[in-house]
Amino acid sequence: MNLEVINADVVILGGGSAGTIAAIKAKEKNPQATVIVLDKGPIETSGAIGRGMDALNIVASPGYSTPEDVVEALTKVTEGVLDQETAYTLGEKSFQVIKDLEDYTQREPGDLFPIDENGNYKVNYLHPVEHPLYLAMDGEDIKRGLAKRVRDLGVKVLDFTPGVKLFTTEGEISGVFAFNIRTGQGYLINTPTAILTAGAVGKFGLPRDGYLSGVYEFPGNTGEGFSLAYHAGAKLINLECFQTNLLMKDYNGPACGYVVIPRGGYGVNALGEKYWTHGYWSGDMFLAVWREFTEGRGPVYLKMDHLPEPTIEGLEKILWGTERTTRGLFHEQRKEDYRRWDSVEQGMEEITLCSGHSMSGIKVNKYTETSVPGLYAAGDCAAVPHQYLTGAFVFGSIAGERAVEYSKTHKAKPIEADLEKITEEIERPLKLEEGLSVQEVEYKIRSRISQYLTPPKSDPLMTKLLWWVDRIKREDIPRIKVEDYHDLIKVTEVKSILDCAEMAAKASLYRTESRWGLGHYRLAYPKRDSEWDNKWAVIQKNENTGEMTTSRETVPEHKWKFPERLEYEYPTFNLNIGKGYVPPKNKDRDPWIEEKVKREGFTIPKRIIPGGEGHE
Incomplete structure (x- = not known):
């Protein structure tokens, strides 16, 4: 792999909604800054809105609703597990999103979004609160408008070039490694700041129709943002809250x-x-x-x-x-x-991890700062609950502006890593003479996720999923063989899916209650526990041991007192199915088979003797 070294002020990993607007805002704030966008495809069509979008699902529109109404809605649907300052920021800055999108697409008020007779943007009811917060949109061209603005501003865009590794030096961001999935050209980017905008964990569980590419989210969203943040040392929260998608049957697109x-x-x-x-x-x-x-x-x-x-x-x-x-x-x-x-038949087709439609992701504050200095996150991989497309634009804008300001006073520290070893490890699947296809391994882990993690959650099944994760990491990942760089990125995707599966299972086992309806319905603890009110379950990598750790944190004190639960209860089961037939008992000894073992001299392989070498 040929390696090109680049210096940058801001590197954005993901060219979707949050990533493109972050690039725009960073470059507008400091035109002299070197801003780079990395994406798996061309930014004109990448991300969840590559084809367009029909609404901003949460907006505080003057004359109809306020930022406090947004806080009320999100406090209720998260059942109080929320940093309310992020919700207020979402509502407060949502109006600017409307004006930005009209600007980028060169559309007049009333054309891109509906307006009423008083000139206000007309919102409708959708959320389970008494305030209208849904703004319809005729937005087929918004992604192309964003991409054009990015390129016109002189942002350096590396299409077909995803970031696959974050470097930290003394606990701060110091660089990014990426490669082009068509040519194999590698890039080592020295930078003091990185913004993760890599989307949801769309490819997580396997849809019930079995298609690898059949997902609700953008198919390129495979959890790299979650995984990269984790390995860089950042905190992740709410990974026990699954997005259980209700999709159109057999289509695996939005219902x-x-x-x-x-x-x-x-x-x-x-x-x-x-x-x-x-x-x-x-x-x-x-x-x-x-x-x-x-x-x-x-x-x-x-x-x-x-x-x-x-x-x-x-x-x-x-x-x-x-x-x-x-x-x-x-x-x-x-x-x-x-x-x-x-x-339109619908089914509970898959589970994913997402903050746009749910609440799982990288822990950020209202400034999009993570727990790692120089690392920011926005969009569906950043844990601002139920933020939707509006949040991607709001917090993508904030991330771009904050990161470029940070880069003025912080220069990239030297990268302390063995680059030759890292490159060899990344390219290893290309050099194997034989092995497993990456599609086989992807099918294996995603089918296991669906079998063992789908709510209602079973403790023994989730524990077994962790066993599978460990086994796949040890036995299957090292044996993946690919033929080109396009499939090489899929190896990274499978590793990210594995990381997310482990984080989701461990967070689910750690939170000893049920909450968020089906999102975290745990059969061993089938009701809410007040001990978990206003608490995050936190996942983080131990910097000394490299182990995945779980902990509990209290959300910031709520400034606004709104209802912290939805109107539902968990069911009570009575599954008594009677006594059943009790057969006569056979003897414990079987002289026939014992004699055959003795006569034929059969020896049990040591590796499968309980407690023996290599036992699993």
Whole structure:
């Protein structure tokens, strides 16, 4: 691998929503700064909004709602496990996001976002609170607008070049290692600051249809942000809170309840009955869906047939255009029509880790600072709960401005690492003569995640998942063989997925209660415990031993007193199935097999004798 050394002031790992706006804000604040964006693909189409977006799901719009309303909504859906200052910042700066997006896409008020007769941006109800916070958007071109602004400002963009390692010196960020997945060109970037904007852990559990590429999130989001932060020594929180995605069956794209529900649609069970009081993606709603299947009323559907024809036509424009262009073809091939109540079948298809739609990720404050000096995080990998696209823009902007200011007074320290050894380790799968395909290993860990981690959570299953993680790290990862640099990045992805699986299982076993509905429904502790109120479960790498550690931290004292729970309860089970048939007991000794063992001289291999060498 040829290695090019670059000096930079700010390096951004991920060119999606948060990454591109971070680059814009950093370069606008200091035009002389060297700002670099690293991404697996071209930034025009990378990230969760590569095709566009239909709404800002949480906005404080003057005339309708306030930043305090955002705090109330997020305090409630997180059940109090929240740094309220981040929620207030999200609401306070959400209006600037609206103006920025109109600027980047050169759209007038009323064109990109709806406005009312008074000129206010018109928001609708979605969250389980009495305040409208959902702002619709006709945003097919917003990612291209962001990318154009990034390039016009002179930001150095390394397309097809993801960052794969963060360097720290004396506990501070000192560099980034990246390579081009088409050419194999390596880059060692000396920098005092790095911004992680690498998205959610989209590829985590395996969707029930079994497709490796079938995910709700952007397929390139495989947890590198979580993994890179962990190995750099940063704290991660809420990794026990899973995003349990309710997706359109067999399509593995968004079922788009957030498009339909603010316009009058709702979810129903197989009997056509509404199964829950609201459609917001909080844990209580997912728990209600799980109940429908458990009690035999699944599948569930997204009902639209009662809506006026112009509304249905508008939904088709959004869902088949702005969201996923393949969705219309999918419905056409199945002869499905939104004018029938059961056209959009939904299923609990997968679990992921995300802060945009949930609350797991890298611990940050309202300034996007992590626990590692010089390291910032924004977007779906940064643990600002339920921040959605708005949060990616708000905190991406803050991260860009804070990082470029930090770089004025902090210069990159020398990288203390054996670069030759690191390069050899990264390229090792290319040099093996034979081995496992990376797809086989990815399927193995992701299928195990779905089997052993999917809520309701079982302690023995989660413990077994940790056994699998250790085994795959020891036996399978060293045997992966790839043919090119494109597949080489997939090895990094599999390692990231493994790290995230271990963190999620250990955090789940550490938090001895159930909370957030289905998100952390732990069968061994099937109710909330007040001892865990306002507490984070923290995952961090021990810098001395290299071990993964768990700890508990109290969230910052709440400034605003709002309800800290949703209106639901965990079910009580009565699974008594009777006595059952009791067969006669056989003798403990079997002379027949004992005689054959003695006569044939069979010896049990030492490696499988309990306690023997190599025993597993």
